[in-house]
Amino acid sequence: MSKSQLTLTPVETVACCSPLVREPLAADRAESVAPLLKALADPVRLRLVSIVAASEGGEACVCDLNDAFDLSQPTISHHLKVLHEAGLLDRSKRGVWVYYAVRREVLADLAALIGGGA
Amino acid sequence: MSKSQLTLTPVETVACCSPLVREPLAADRAESVAPLLKALADPVRLRLVSIVAASEGGEACVCDLNDAFDLSQPTISHHLKVLHEAGLLDRSKRGVWVYYAVRREVLADLAALIGGGA
DNA sequence: GATCAATATTGACAGATGTCGATGTGTGGG
DNA sequence: CCCACACATCGACATCTGTCAATATTGATC
DSSP states (O other), X not given: OHHHHHOOOXXXXXXXXXXXXXXXXXXXXXXXXXXXXXHHOSHHHHHHHHHHHHSGGGEXXXXXXXXXXXXXXXXXXXXXXXXXHHTSEEEEEETTEEEEXXXXXXXXXXXHHHHOOO | OHHHXXXXXXXXXXXXXXXXXXXXXXXXXXXXXXXXXXXXXXXXHHHHHHHHHHXXXXXXXXXHHHHTSSSXXXXXXXXXXXXXXXXXEEEEEETTEEEEEEOHHHHHHHHHXXXXXX
16 A cells, blocks of 8 residues: 555654754654654663663673663563664674664654754 | 752753763663653654744744644643653743743753764 | 573563543633 | 633543563573
8 A cells, every 4th residue: 555655664754854843743753753752761771772872883782781780681671672663773683692783873863853953 | 968969950961961872871860861751752742842842932822732632631731741840841821821932952952962973 | 402591572560651521720801 | 709711730540661570482502
């Protein structure tokens, strides 16, 4: 259907809007962007993204991430899943380890959206 | 106490951190920034902020905002309260009407935080 | 292939969140 | 003074979310 062809993922949508402060955000755009912000809007996930982004090579192993928090391994795994499914983190498995990397364009687009032209 | 003097509000905190992607965000900073993102991370509130920001004079009356949504007046009032308490919207009463205005610096700081140097 | 280590998935549960209808509060006009 | 209007607060409800313990899955190693 052409409908589904026109339907953009949240990650695609965020790159295609004029900034929040320029013109009213359309309802469907808002629905697409909100999940990205929702994924970021948690202290643990913010830190996860930050740790991953600041890591050498721009990626980090789950084992290292687990150690950075006083939370159970399933909880960290859950947060990483949320970030991955939102499109903020890439996931790659190497041997027994799983590495996550930040999709910087997505962060940049998000920033452009909320930051406006300023 | 010096402790409480060092404790910043979310709005203050967001302006004082190096970008997410530069160095790992400290836990307490993450706790401060997350509420701001949480406030934004809702389709209705995203649109509210956008509509207010794009309005003439940078402010909008609640009555106009109500008309822009298919939601009850208390619901819109609730969302505006969330945005106001997070520090994203300023509130000023003029006669019977209440006007909200976007605090652009906060948005800009948020954008700088998540957008990194890029 | 038995075993171990690294992640993911499941199920459960307390607490937060979005929404509404009903009601409260304050302001201006008649 | 009372009413109409703009907005906020309250109480209730269903849903979503963060967390954990337990269990499953997958890959390396002996």
